[in-house]
């Protein structure tokens with residue numbers, strides 16, 4: 465069994481999925497109401513932050529996804545007692561952190577990217593950190609040089625001479641002046657989680673400012689941290705001696721909202737996504753409207769639907785916040801296969817994030833990927849050494865096929881394509897989708913999809 469299939473099975477099993485494939489008959493418009501809970505990209509970081517508190521923390525609206533289970537397992541290895549008395553709520557008791565049993569971390573190797581964020585909190589609590597090999601979506605090289613350089617700037621000593629990473633801080637962690645080469649989400653979180661209890665002040669330049677990062681800062685402030693977000697991507701953190709636990713309701717999952725919105729477009733459906741908020745979705749909503757979708761913002765969520773008329777092509781560049789998020793392009797591309805004309809999607813965040821389009825082409829799409837980007841194509845700002853472009857010509861009829869989920873967002877885009885296709889599709893490896901989409905099988909059922917899923 466190859467490692468991708470094993471990852472998918474493990475991910476699915478963590479949230480109780482018994483089968484790894486779904487058979488979808490396309491053609492039903494998705495209609496109805498679903499609820500989106502806390503973001504994968506916030507809840508997992510909030511769980512790491514709990515380790516910094518000397519008293520217990522409570523996180524609400526935690527999604528039932530496998531990445532949360534991975535971080536829960538790691539917290540337990542690191543001595544945190546995690547309990548849940550109410551569905552969607554987790555309590556973290558950190559009073560026994562000194563009993564961390566590092567020997568067990570290897571069981572968590574390759575499961576997610578979150579383990580790297582434990583470095584600062586573990587150094588503060590235990591004086592050492594042992595981190596398993598990282599996992600996460602395979603979308604090109606995903607180095608951790610910004611993380612390790614930042615940790616070294618705080619005074620940490622990094623040993624990578626065995627599988628995983630071992631880090632110590634023989635002279636303690638001291639505030640630092642750090643400039644990130646790129647506004648990396650993870651590296652910004654690394655700096656925040658380390659600086660809050662370092663001695664002195666940390667100035668972070670070129671920080672990421674995604675809504676999930678602002679929510680993490682809100683959590684840290686509740687815990688006693690002093691963090692100010694200055695103009696021009698500068699964050700100042702004044703280290704404090706002690707942090708306490710927090711009570712917090714996680715920010716909703718923007719990526720899940722964008723995915724269901726795209727599903728409404730492709731299937732000519734009408735989906736009310738409870739829990740979605742306009743402010744964090746503004747960039748997406750502009751594009752959704754330009755493509756030909758319609759939405760109504762209500763106090764408790766957003767309704768996404770497809771009015772009469774053709775879908776229209778667009779040109780977009782993925783970018784850091786407040787730009788168009790890289791995790792939104794995959795579901796949107798399925799909708800663009802149904803637009804009349806030629807769309808361009810420039811991927812500027814990751815270097816290899818269009819692999820999923822091969823299977824869409826097998827289903828009848830016309831997507832040409834330019835691995836070196838389109839140098840002659842005018843771009844708003846040339847930012848990175850690498851970029852890729854996908855040119856999508858539509859509309860093309862999609863037909864059923866057998867496809868295998870390669871990664872989280874690509875996987876959800878296959879579900880959408882299968883739902884909009886003529887005929888029957890078998891989508892395998894769907895366990896990977898449970899890394900970031902809570903109860904997606906139940907939601908498909910509620911929305912009236914025609915499918916068979918054993919288990």
Ligand SMILES: CC(=O)N[C@H]1[C@@H](OP(=O)(O)OP(=O)(O)OC[C@H]2O[C@@H](n3ccc(=O)[nH]c3=O)[C@H](O)[C@@H]2O)O[C@H](CO)[C@@H](O)[C@@H]1O
Pocket residue numbers: 504505506577578605606607608609610611612646647648649650651672789790791813814815
């Ligand atoms: C768990 C989580 O929150 N995942 C999100 C997070 O990933 P993640 O935090 O891993 O993404 P980053 O923002 O760090 O990565 C952005 C770019 O920076 C590069 N880089 C990053 C760190 C580093 O040390 N060196 C380096 O070169 C990466 O290879 C990538 O090309 O933000 C991404 C960008 O919004 C999202 O797609 C992911 O869903």
Ligand SMILES: C=C(OP(=O)(O)O)C(=O)O
Pocket residue numbers: 576577599600601602719791872873900
């Ligand atoms: C890339 C993603 O996640 P991760 O960073 O956890 O691999 C994603 O959520 O699309």
